[in-house]
Amino acid sequence: MLVVRAIQKTDLDGLMYLATQVGDGMTTLKPDTTMLANRIDVACKSFAETIPPEQRDYLFVLEDTANGRIAGVSAIKSAVGLEEPFYNYRIGTLVHSSKELNVYSRMDTLYLSNDLTGCAELCSLFLHPDYRNGYNGKLLSKCRFLFIAQFPHLFNEKLIAELRGFQHPDGSSPFWDNLGRHFFKMDFDRADDLSSLGKKSFIAELMPRHPLYVAYLPKEAQEVIGVVHTATQPARHLLEQEGMYYEGFVDIFDAGPVLQARVKDLRAVRDSELVQVSVSDTPVQGATAPTLVANTSIHNYRIIVSEIASEHGAIVLTKEQASALQCPANGQVRVVPLNIA
Amino acid sequence: MFIVRPVEARDIAPLTELASGLTQGVHTMARTPAAIERAVEQSIRSFASQTDVAGEESYLFVLENSDDHNLIGSAAIAAMAGSKGTFFSFRNDVIQQVSRDLNISHSVHALTLCADLTSYSQLLSFFVRRGHHSRPEASLLSRARLLYAACMPGRFADNFFVSLAGHTDANGRSPFWEALGRKFFQMDFLQAESLVHGARNRNLIVELMPHYPVYVPLLNGEAQASMGQVHQESEVPFQILSKEGFAADDFIDIFDGGPILEANKNALHTFKNALKLQVGASSSDPDPGSAQALVTYMIAPVRETEFRVISLQSAVLGPGQPVLLSEQQRRALNVATGDTIMCVPW
Numbered sequence: 001m002l003v004v005r006a007i008q009k010t011d012l013d014g015l016m017y018l019a020t021q022v023g024d025g026m027t028t029l030k031p032d033t034t035m036l037a038n039r040i041d042v043a044c045k046s047f048a049e050t051i052p053p054e055q056r057d058y059l060f061v062l063e064d065t066a067n068g069r070i071a072g073v074s075a076i077k078s079a080v081g082l083e084e085p086f087y088n089y090r091i092g093t094l095v096h097s098s099k100e101l102n103v104y105s106r107m108d109t110l111y112l113s114n115d116l117t118g119c120a121e122l123c124s125l126f127l128h129p130d131y132r133n134g135y136n137g138k139l140l141s142k143c144r145f146l147f148i149a150q151f152p153h154l155f156n157e158k159l160i161a162e163l164r165g166f167q168h169p170d171g172s173s174p175f176w177d178n179l180g181r182h183f184f185k186m187d188f189d190r191a192d193d194l195s196s197l198g199k200k201s202f203i204a205e206l207m208p209r210h211p212l213y214v215a216y217l218p219k220e221a222q223e224v225i226g227v228v229h230t231a232t233q234p235a236r237h238l239l240e241q242e243g244m245y246y247e248g249f250v251d252i253f254d255a256g257p258v259l260q261a262r263v264k265d266l267r268a269v270r271d272s273e274l275v276q277v278s279v280s281d282t283p284v285q286g287a288t289a290p291t292l293v294a295n296t297s298i299h300n301y302r303i304i305v306s307e308i309a310s311e312h313g314a315i316v317l318t319k320e321q322a323s324a325l326q327c328p329a330n331g332q333v334r335v336v337p338l339n340i341a
Numbered sequence: 342m343f344i345v346r347p348v349e350a351r352d353i354a355p356l357t358e359l360a361s362g363l364t365q366g367v368h369t370m371a372r373t374p375a376a377i378e379r380a381v382e383q384s385i386r387s388f389a390s391q392t393d394v395a396g397e398e399s400y401l402f403v404l405e406n407s408d409d410h411n412l413i414g415s416a417a418i419a420a421m422a423g424s425k426g427t428f429f430s431f432r433n434d435v436i437q438q439v440s441r442d443l444n445i446s447h448s449v450h451a452l453t454l455c456a457d458l459t460s461y462s463q464l465l466s467f468f469v470r471r472g473h474h475s476r477p478e479a480s481l482l483s484r485a486r487l488l489y490a491a492c493m494p495g496r497f498a499d500n501f502f503v504s505l506a507g508h509t510d511a512n513g514r515s516p517f518w519e520a521l522g523r524k525f526f527q528m529d530f531l532q533a534e535s536l537v538h539g540a541r542n543r544n545l546i547v548e549l550m551p552h553y554p555v556y557v558p559l560l561n562g563e564a565q566a567s568m569g570q571v572h573q574e575s576e577v578p579f580q581i582l583s584k585e586g587f588a589a590d591d592f593i594d595i596f597d598g599g600p601i602l603e604a605n606k607n608a609l610h611t612f613k614n615a616l617k618l619q620v621g622a623s624s625s626d627p628d629p630g631s632a633q634a635l636v637t638y639m640i641a642p643v644r645e646t647e648f649r650v651i652s653l654q655s656a657v658l659g660p661g662q663p664v665l666l667s668e669q670q671r672r673a674l675n676v677a678t679g680d681t682i683m684c685v686p687w
Contacts, residue, residue, distance in 0.1 A: 096525050098545040101536055105525050105549070182558035183438060183449060205440045208449070210553040215524040217559065 002071065002136055003324040004143040006047040006301040007059040012037055014061065014070030018126055028124045029073070046078075047299055053154050054079040054118075058147065060301075062127065062140050065324060072127035072140045076147065079156060081117035087204040088113055088258055091225070091248035092211065108214035112207060116249060116258065120148075122161040125235070135290055135305040138238065138338055143303045145242050145268035146294045150334050155263050160249075161239055164232045165256025166224040175255035178221035183207055207252055226250050226257040241340050243267045268292075272336035276314040279322045279329055290338040293317070295327045302326055305338055342408065343478040344673050345485035345650040347388050348381050348401040348415065355412040356381070356403070363468060366513050366531050366597070367506040367574045369539045370415060370466035376538075380466075384417070388648070393495040395420035395462060400489065404469065404482040407673055413478060414469030418486040420497055423459030426542035430458050430504070430592045430601055434554060451554035454547075458592065461603065462490065464503035467578050474577045477637075477652065477687075483581045484639060484685075485650035487611040492643045492683050500605050503587065504541070505579055506572035507599025517598030520564030525549045530597065541595065550595055568598040575599070585610050616684045617643065620676050621663025633657075637687035640664065642676050649674045658684055 007015070012033070019031040039057065046056035055078065062072035080086040089110040096105040122144055127137050148155055167173050183206050214222055226246055228236045239259050243266045249258035263269060274296070293315065294303035302325045308316055315335060317325070327333055348356070353374070360372045371380045380401055387398035398420040404413045422428040431452040439446040464486055469479045490497040509515045509530065518530040526533050526549055537543050557565060569589060571579045579600070583589070586609040587602035594601060606612040633656040641650040651673050658664060664682060666674070676682060 096549045096551075098548045100545050101526070101549070103525075103527055103549060105527060107524070179559070182556070183447075184445070206438045206445060206447075208554075208556050209436075210451075210556075212553075212556065212559070213524065213551060216520075216555070218561070 001065050001304070001320060001324055002062055002131070002139065003065060004060050004062050004074075004139055004303045006299070007040055007043045007061050007073075009040060009044055011061055011070055012040055015040065015073060018070060018073055018128060021128060022126050028075075029126055043075075047301065049298065054082060054156075056154070058144075059124070060140070060143055060147075062131070062136065064131070071131040072136065073124060074126075074140050074144060075122070075124040076144050076155075077121040077123055078154065079118050080121045080160070081114060081119075085114050085204065086117055087207070087252050088116055088249045089252055089255070090115055091214075091250065094211075094213075110212040110214060110250075112204065112209060112211075112252065113249075116158075116160055116260070118156055119158040119160045119260070120155045120263075122159065122239070135338060139292070139303070139305050141235070141238055142242065142268070142292055142338065143294070145266055146272060146292050146303060146334055146336055147301060148263060148266065149268040149272045149336070150294060150296060151298060152263055152269060157262055157264070158260060159244070159263055159266070160258050160260045161244060162251055162258050163236055163239075163256045164229040165251055165254030166227040167229055167254065173224075173254040174220045175217075175224050176253055178217050179212075180207070180253055204252060221255075225255045228256055232256075241267070243270075267340070268336050272334050273313075274332050274334050277322065277327055277329070277331050277333050278314060278316050279319055280316050281319060289341075291315075292336050292338050293321070293325065294334045295325045296332055296334060297326075300326060342406075342651060342669065342673060343413070343481055344405050344407050345402050345482050346405065347648055348384050348403050350381060350385065352403055352412060353378055353381055356415060359412055359415065359468065359470070362470065364574055366509060366515075366534050367572050368466070368468050369504075370417075370468045380417070387420070388646070392420075395424075395460075395496060395498050397421070397424040398496060400486070401466065402482065402485055402489075404473075404478055413473050414482050415466060416464070416468070416482050416486055417466040418490065418497070419463045419465060421459075422461050422463035422502070423456070423542055426544060427456045427547070428459045428461075428463070428542045429454060429456060429546045429550070429595055430541065431455070431555070431595050431598075432457060432592055433590065436554065436556075450557040452557060452593070453554045454550050454552060454595065455592075458502050458601070458603070459542075460498055461500045461502045462497040464501060464582070467503075469577075479577055480581045480687075481639060481650065481652055483578055484585060484611055485641070487585065487609060488615070488639055488641050488650055488683060488685060489648055490606070491612050491615045491685070492641060492648070493645075494606070497606075500603060501587075501609070502592070502601055502603035503578070503582055504594050504601045505575040505599050507594055507597030508567040508570040508572055509597060515597040516561075516563040516567045518596055520560045521555065521598075522550070522596055525551065533596065546595065564598070569593055569600045570598070571600055572597075586613075611639075611685050614685055616658060616660065617681055618658060618660075618662060618664045618684055620671070620678050620680045620682055621665045622678050638684045639687060640674070640682050640684045642674050643681045643683050647675055652687070653684070658686075 043059035045051045058076045090113040092109045244259035244261040246257045384401035401417045432455040435448045513531045515530040589600040592601035635654045638653045
């Protein structure tokens with residue numbers, strides 16, 4: 001059975017293996033043992049609540065309990081941009097108008113902004129190809145919303161997710177090629193690499209500081225602003241269903257959209273509930289819609305998908321499920337339907 | 342003999358005829374009879390004004406063939422480009438982008454809408470008939486304006502500029518305009534030029550043009566290539582003024598990206614080399630056939646009224662030396678022995 005749980009120190013090898021499978025395009029999960037060990041260390045301290053909330057980085061792993069294999073990872077960073085500036089382009093509007101000439105031009109502009117500073121960020125989602133089936137992908141992504149719903153006091157009011165922007169099949173980015181490249185004289189992968197090494201702010205130092213009129217860009221670059229990579233389309237859909245939306249912030253390199261939401265507006269925060277657990281050996285008849293079920297411990301956070309819906313403020317779990325959740329027999333769990341009704 | 346003089350009321354008709362040869366989007370001279378009349382009247386008022394600070398004055402000169410009194414061209418100088426409204430141009434800026442941590446540093450060329458030229462004096466409305474373009478009289482006409490300024494420095498600013506027509510194709514399409522101005526004006530270059538009458542001191546410019554720097558690398562190649570490129574019909578004034586000491590590095594036109602040449606007066610040949618001398622006794626008639634090498638000068642009487650400029654072949658003139666003029670030249674300038682004249686070597 002598959003369970004998502006808070007990462008532990010012993011997961012370094014499993015995480016390192018996953019990182020080697022990621023390939024290019026994911027800036028926050030590079031196969032670098034030192035970096036990953038540091039990240040796990042911060043994550044363990046985060047779940048242990050021994051560091052201040054704004055420094056926390058909650059890392060979740062998907063474990064296959066049958067073989068102990070780490071099959072996926074996802075994360076929530078508590079706050080972006082507090083150690084070094086976090087940059088985005090904000091799409092703004094400037095109107096140029098002359099009554100005398102009867103001309104009215106409404107122009108989209110790109111403003112280099114730090115507006116999202118302090119927001120919590122969903123990041124580092126990766127599921128091993130062997131496990132891309134069933135509910136695994138949804139579990140790995142959505143576990144974070146239920147975590148936030150259980151511990152809302154740990155999060156700032158806003159949550160964001162940066163999505164990978166449009167690229168051609170050869171990996172080139174029309175936005176980068178027509179904007180960033182002019183200011184860097186290096187290719188996208190190299191710039192993106194530097195950004196993953198925590199040098200994004202240095203790169204932003206090289207970007208144009210003044211607002212840019214979108215109309216200056218060639219059509220092919222204009223058209224991909226706020227457009228996700230084809231492979232990221234399902235992820236975007238999933239996040240939007242959870243209550244996140246695009247509000248005109250894009251990545252400064254590839255113009256991929258930043259989705260955002262107020263924590264209180266997240267579906268999991270609005271619709272999840274705490275229910276009583278009862279454990280039964282006999283399979284319950286009339287299994288219903290898949291449900292995310294999470295325990296209420298931050299130190300030992302665990303979450304699974306169960307096809308047994310909760311009813312009247314209670315849920316029946318199998319022994320295996322209860323043990324996967326490490327939830328006491330009469331304890332409480334937080335539940336929310338996996339899918340939107 | 343070619344003579345440059347201030348425009349007079351009787352010139353309105355010939356100027357109107359002259360204006361029929363103008364190319365739209367290239368020449369800044371007035372073209373309609375009403376506009377020509379206004380320009381002539383303003384010039385007459387300007388020459389007659391008693392002023393010691395640059396203001397709204399605009400001085401219009403004509404080039405005349407004194408043999409047949411034909412008008413060959415006209416040229417103007419405005420005391421202050423922005424006297425009736427801020428004069429806008431694009432300044433060539435270099436934005437230095439530095440990341441010490443990445444050990445990367447490079448400069449980005451940007452254009453910034455600016456009002457820097459507002460208080461400059463502006464040369465404009467230069468036009469000569471076909472056939473006279475590459476001849477000395479074209480240069481005489483263009484530079485006569487600066488000689489007037491050298492004679493009457495109090496009427497002008499210390500800095501001068503001229504905006505020359507930029508590159509356009511046979512259909513009047515400007516690649517620079519297509520990449521920039523069109524996005525804000527939503528119309529063709531020639532249409533915009535005709536709406537603003539070629540002016541760059543209109544309020545609507547600040548309403549419509551970008552206030553933030555335009556990063557040049559973002560403009561398409563054709564637009565970038567046309568920046569600072571002079572229209573072929575403005576090649577002659579470009580040569581004349583470059584030789585005079587004007588430089589085209591810092592500013593370009595906001596519409597067509599054409600070069601704006603500017604200079605401090607101390608950098609200009611006419612100001613630097615002007616000699617104030619006196620007309621020599623008429624008894625000592627010049628003898629062009631003498632053994633001494635002859636040099637060409639541009640000369641003009643230093644006086645408030647009846648300004649005149651002609652060219653003169655003379656032996657090299659030094660400080661304090663009398664200038665020997667023929668009877669015809671004295672008549673053309675309306676000067677007598679002992680009058681002060683300004684002489685600038687060609």
